[in-house]
Amino acid sequence: MILKEIVKTWFLAIEAKIQLKLAKELIDSHRKILDIIRVKHKEGVVSMNYIHLAKADLARTEEVYIQVQGAYSEALRILELLLGRQPTCR
Numbered sequence: 805m806i807l808k809e810i811v812k813t814w815f816l817a818i819e820a821k822i823q824l825k826l827a828k829e830l831i832d833s834h835r836k837i838l839d840i841i842r843v844k845h846k847e848g849v850v851s852m853n854y855i856h857l858a859k860a861d862l863a864r865t866e867e868v869y870i871q872v873q874g875a876y877s878e879a880l881r882i883l884e885l886l887l888g889r890q891p892t893c894r
Contacts, residue, residue, distance in 0.1 A: 820876035
């Protein structure tokens with residue numbers, strides 16, 4: 805039964821690590837989009853509303869990153885416990 809939990813937790817940790825990478829890429833993309841929208845706003849092409857929307861999208865993505873980071877740390881902690889190791893501080 806313990807082996808089943810180890811494998812399950814290991815896959816959860818891998819999934820969270822992949823999600824972290826994707827969330828980081830999304831954050832980078834949202835920052836670039838925000839920069840482009842700011843330039844377009846200065847040129848008078850788009851309204852300030854677009855800047856607010858882009859900032860909100862970036863904030864949501866950053867929040868997802870923080871949540872996934874917590875899930876990843878938790879999965880690693882559980883894995884360490886299941887393997888009989890002392891959990892490390894992350």
